Amino acid sequence: MTREAVVCVRNLRTQFGPHLVHEGLDLDLFRGEILGVVGASGSGKSVLLRAIVGLEVSQAGTIEVLGKTLAALPGSERRAVEQRWGVMFQDGALFSSLTVRENVEVPLRAVPGLTDAQRRGLAELKVSMAGLPWKANNNYPSELSGGMRKRAGLARALALDPEILFLDEPTAGLDPIGAAAFDRLILTLRDALNLSVFLVTHDLDTLHACCDRVAVLAEHKVLTTGTMADMLKVDHPWVHEYFHGARARAASGGNPDRD
Numbered sequence: 001m002t003r004e005a006v007v008c009v010r011n012l013r014t015q016f017g018p019h020l021v022h023e024g025l026d027l028d029l030f031r032g033e034i035l036g037v038v039g040a041s042g043s044g045k046s047v048l049l050r051a052i053v054g055l056e057v058s059q060a061g062t063i064e065v066l067g068k069t070l071a072a073l074p075g076s077e078r079r080a081v082e083q084r085w086g087v088m089f090q091d092g093a094l095f096s097s098l099t100v101r102e103n104v105e106v107p108l109r110a111v112p113g114l115t116d117a118q119r120r121g122l123a124e125l126k127v128s129m130a131g132l133p134w135k136a137n138n139n140y141p142s143e144l145s146g147g148m149r150k151r152a153g154l155a156r157a158l159a160l161d162p163e164i165l166f167l168d169e170p171t172a173g174l175d176p177i178g179a180a181a182f183d184r185l186i187l188t189l190r191d192a193l194n195l196s197v198f199l200v201t202h203d204l205d206t207l208h209a210c211c212d213r214v215a216v217l218a219e220h221k222v223l224t225t226g227t228m229a230d231m232l233k234v235d236h237p238w239v240h241e242y243f244h245g246a247r248a249r250a251a252s253g254g255n256p257d258r259d
């Protein structure tokens, strides 16, 4: 059976002045999967995420999302596709002057015909789905812990019932218990909502707990993709060190269900 690629990147080149980030980069995200995107610091994971969602301009190559080449679309069609994904940035990227509920309402303002009460109700539903208590609706971001801010960012990413979820280091900075809870939440949401998830992470526990496949960025491109078991067989110094190092052994031992 052919898998449907909801994101298809081909031959991408991205550079900032003389600084080359991506060259000849190919990547697919298949419908319904959770793809972990890993690589050394500075290897271009976040820039890739930003390029796919149109926040970064690449110099060559093609990016198709949900079958559309965004760069070639007129504004209104492009916005229609943009409404079919949600992005959770590393720090949550919340508006500090808005409450959590108001933050989640922002993307809902693009939906025509919603009354204020409907928008409010939908936002409160997404806040609950992201695992936040009811009272968090009325909190400002500064009143939340880092973990709660991430959940608020996730609630906003879910606002428009996306088909694709882009997550940039969702568990960075969380304590191990909070990180494990976030991993479970991602899995639950994927299964309940049939999401396709592009997940940038350094967290080996998250890879073990959540990811169906892993893509490794190195040498400006996607060096390899496959399951966690496949990664153990890759003969490349960085990949070997990452997946066989002491942290990798601890992470795989800590999640025997996934091995």
Ligand SMILES: Nc1ncnc2c1ncn2[C@@H]1O[C@H](COP(=O)(O)OP(=O)(O)OP(=O)(O)O)[C@@H](O)[C@H]1O
Pocket: 016, 019, 021, 039, 040, 041, 042, 043, 044, 045, 046, 047, 048
């Ligand atoms: N707007 C920009 N202008 C110039 N250089 C940039 C810009 N954004 C990113 N870069 C550079 O592109 C490279 C890739 O950055 P990116 O943030 O994608 O790395 P990363 O793999 O996500 O790293 P980390 O794991 O540390 O978050 C880095 O060298 C970074 O300094």
